[in-house]
Amino acid sequence: MTTIKGVNYLTDNLGRKTAVVFDLKRYKEELEDFIDILESKERLKEPSRDFFEVVDEILAQKDEV
16 A cells, blocks of 8 residues: 555545544645535535626625625
8 A cells, every 4th residue: 555645644444534634734735625625525415596686686785784
């Protein structure tokens, strides 16, 4: 098994990997990018709205103020 500097695995009592720990000093930017990807994948499940309807809604709220 290849080991990568700054990456450690946590295992259960049977030796199965259950989590991974990254050195934030080394991988901060990469982890931020990875988390952004995960968040964007989650948002694919959200309903979409028409851009112009949203703009009209925002402008209408602005007029109310």
